[in-house]
Each structure stands twice: as structure tokens, then as C-alpha cells.
Amino acid sequence: EPNKVSIEEVEIPEPKSNEILLEIAYCGICGSDLHAFRGKHPFIPLPATPGHEFSAIIEKVGKNISHFQKGDKVTVEPSLTCGECYNCRIGRYNICENLRVMGCQGDGAMADYLIVPSEKVIPIPDELSLLEATLSEPIAVGVHAVKRAGVLLNKNVVIIGSGMIGLSVIINVVKAGAKEITVTDLSDSRLKKAEELGATQTINATKTDAIEEIKQNQPYEGIDVVFECVGVEQSIRDAIEIVRKGGKIIVVGVFGEETKIQMAYVQDRELELIGSLMYTRRDFTEAVQMLANKEVPPELFISKIMPLEKAQHAFEQAFNKEENLKIILEVNKEK
Ligand SMILES: [Zn+2]
Ligand SMILES: [Zn+2]
Known part of the structure; x- marks a missing residue:
């Protein structure tokens, strides 16, 4: 049933020989959980036990x-993959033919205990807290998306959307050495965060015609790469409009609906439209390391910490995007 959270009692499961039973510490609420909550995620059927960005203690x-x-303190790569399809065998298991994700099609971490395959478990370094480690997953999404764009050194980049994923992309674009980094969003508070992370220009699209503004002020080379981090028709149409001829568009946003775009531009301008889904292990361990190195300021992302019992309330609050960037559920109190 959409829009309803219920908490139920189940048996504590027993790990098989290659599995690990985790006592969940913290679990973030993600945009895709919200889509699912509304019953609108294209690939998450209800009922679901959500939670794919989390930290835990091995039980x-x-x-x-x-x-x-x-x-042991750990975090987990939530992808469940078959290991046998072509993409799994060449290491691109984030696009496994039989991909399932914990908290989406498989059991998730908004529960006291969760069983996971041991190869998905990643240790948390001592410098990183259990709370901060929940950000590894969304940061890994940015690491992967930025790698999909290829070399970004001295490139001009536009990032559409300054939510959790957009901000994660900004951190990684800065790290990759981009020159001009323009970010558009509908919220001033989010754009302020974008600036703090190194955006060179921010545009509030509710106040200014963002496309005009970008076209007027663009550098000689034009916009080399656009990251679409929203997942709505207008933003992908804008991306196609502003990227230079021969440029790349990295599609990171999750589109809930079929979308109309100007395909003639893709052909005529030799645009590259590149999807980005999740991450693989290297992206994830790099994200953990970035957090441990304090390259990611956790306080900029974490808006609220709420107990699991308040999940219904937490989900509803998470829709208030002006006030809340990342709400984290405290599942079991730290001892
Ligand atoms: Zn997520
Ligand atoms: Zn596979």
C-alpha cells in the first residue's frame, strides 16, 4: 500500500556459510525510497522492506x-548480482542482467537485522563513524557517475539538480579537476551547499531562465558535460539544449515516467547520452575513503537523525526538500 510504513516482527534469520548477519546501526532515506513509498518507482514493487544506504555491526x-x-563496523554495497551474466563476468555487475538491490527488490536495512552476502561487506575505517558511513552509498553514486564522464580535467560542467546525488556529483567533479562548475536547482538552501562544495556558479531556476543564463555566460569551449541529477523531462531537455555539440550528458536521475526528448539534436550534434547506475566495489571503497579523509563534510548532508519507530514521520518529512537533504534512521542505538 503506497504512503504507508508499517513495522512488523520477524524471526532473526540465520546466515548461510558465505553470509553475514548484521545488526543495523543507521540507514539513510533515499530519493528512490521516496519514489517507492509513493508507489511510483519504475523498478520497485510494493510491499518493500526499504533501506540500501546503511552501516551496521556484524552480529x-x-x-x-x-x-x-x-x-566489526561495516557498510554494504547493496547490489545483489548473479555473477554469471556477461556484465557480471566483465566486472560491470552494477548492470547485471539479473540485478536486484537490497531494500528495492530484496530485503533492506530498515530492520534490526539483515543477512547479506559476505562479498558485499566493506569495513569502515576507524576514523569514520557509523553515522557518517551511511553516506558512502550516495557518495559512491557520484564517484561512478563522474567516472562515466571520462576525463574532466579543465572541462566545463553543468550539474542539474543539487539534491543528495547532485551534491555528490559536485564533490567528485571538483576532485576530478573540472574548471567551470555550474549548478542549477529550485532551492536556494541546496544551491548554497553546492557553493560550499565548490560550484563556481549557481542558478535558481525558479528565479532565472537557467538555460539563457548558461548560454549567455558559457566559456569559449561551451559546456562539455552535463550531469542530469533530477530525473524529470524538463531537466533532460535542458541538458540537451545546453551541452555543446559533441558533448556528453550523464543521466543519473531516476525517471519515473516515459520522457520526451529532442532526438534530432542527439544525432545532429553528435551528443553522447550516457546512463549511470549505482557503482561497483572500487567506487564504493573510494567513497568510504573520501569520507574517512574528510573530503566529504557529513554535516552538510545529514539534516536529521530519527529513530526507526518514527519511520512514517521520517518518510513524510523527507519530501520537504527545502528543509531536509538526508534523513537518517537510527535503527539500533550505538552501544
Ligand atoms: Zn539511494
Ligand atoms: Zn549478472
Whole structure:
């Protein structure tokens, strides 16, 4: 049933030989959870047990596992992959033919306990708290998206959308050495965060014609790469409009609906339209390391921490995008 959270009692599961039983510490609420909550996510059927960005303490390990033990602080790559399809075999398992994701098509982490395959578990370094580690997942999305764009050194970039994923992209675009970094959004508070992270220009599209503004002020080379981080028709149409001929558009936003775009421009301007989904292990471990190195300011992202029992309220609050960027559920109190 859309728009309703319910909390139910279930048995604590037993890990198989290559699995790990986790006691969940914190779990972030993500835009895709909100889509699912409304019953509008294209790939998440209801009912679902959500939660794919989380940190945990190992409660029990399966009998074949020697490199982890009870009490370890960990985070988890939430993709569940088949290991046998072509993409899995060449290491692009984020686009596994049989991809499932914890908290989307598989059980998620908004629960006291969760069983995960051991190869998905990633240790949290001592410098990183359990709370901060929940940001690894959304930061990894940005790491991957920016790699999809290729070399960004001295390139001119536009990022459409300054939500969690847009901001994650900004951090990684700055790190990759981009020159002009223009960010558009509908919220001043989010654009302020974009500036703090290194955007060179921000545009509030409710106040200014963003397309005009970008076209008027663009550097000689034009806009080399646009990151679409919203997932609505207008923003992908804008992306196609502003990118230079021969430029790239990285599609990171999740589109809930079929979308109309000007395909003639893609052909005539030799545009590259490139999708980006999740991440693979290297992206994820890099995100963990960026957080541990304080390259990501957690306080800029985390708006509220609420107990799991208040999940219904937390989900409703998360729709208030002006006030809340990332709401994190505290699932089990830290000991
Ligand atoms: Zn997410
Ligand atoms: Zn596969």
C-alpha cells in the first residue's frame, strides 16, 4: 500500500556459510525510497522492506568466513548480482542482467537485522563513524557517475539538480579537476551547499531562465558535460539544449515516467547520452575513503537523525526538500 510504513516482527534469520548477519546501526532515506513509498518507482514493487544506504555491526558470520568477525563496523554495497551474466563476468555487475538491490527488490536495512552476502561487506575505517558511513552509498553514486564522464580535467560542467546525488556529483567533479562548475536547482538552501562544495556558479531556476543564463555566460569551449541529477523531462531537455555539440550528458536521475526528448539534436550534434547506475566495489571503497579523509563534510548532508519507530514521520518529512537533504534512521542505538 503506497504512503504507508508499517513495522512488523520477524524471526532473526540465520546466515548461510558465505553470509553475514548484521545488526543495523543507521540507514539513510533515499530519493528512490521516496519514489517507492509513493508507489511510483519504475523498478520497485510494493510491499518493500526499504533501506540500501546503511552501516551496521556484524552480529554473526557464516562458517566459511574468516576475514570478518562479530563486532566489526561495516557498510554494504547493496547490489545483489548473479555473477554469471556477461556484465557480471566483465566486472560491470552494477548492470547485471539479473540485478536486484537490497531494500528495492530484496530485503533492506530498515530492520534490526539483515543477512547479506559476505562479498558485499566493506569495513569502515576507524576514523569514520557509523553515522557518517551511511553516506558512502550516495557518495559512491557520484564517484561512478563522474567516472562515466571520462576525463574532466579543465572541462566545463553543468550539474542539474543539487539534491543528495547532485551534491555528490559536485564533490567528485571538483576532485576530478573540472574548471567551470555550474549548478542549477529550485532551492536556494541546496544551491548554497553546492557553493560550499565548490560550484563556481549557481542558478535558481525558479528565479532565472537557467538555460539563457548558461548560454549567455558559457566559456569559449561551451559546456562539455552535463550531469542530469533530477530525473524529470524538463531537466533532460535542458541538458540537451545546453551541452555543446559533441558533448556528453550523464543521466543519473531516476525517471519515473516515459520522457520526451529532442532526438534530432542527439544525432545532429553528435551528443553522447550516457546512463549511470549505482557503482561497483572500487567506487564504493573510494567513497568510504573520501569520507574517512574528510573530503566529504557529513554535516552538510545529514539534516536529521530519527529513530526507526518514527519511520512514517521520517518518510513524510523527507519530501520537504527545502528543509531536509538526508534523513537518517537510527535503527539500533550505538552501544
Ligand atoms: Zn539511494
Ligand atoms: Zn549478472
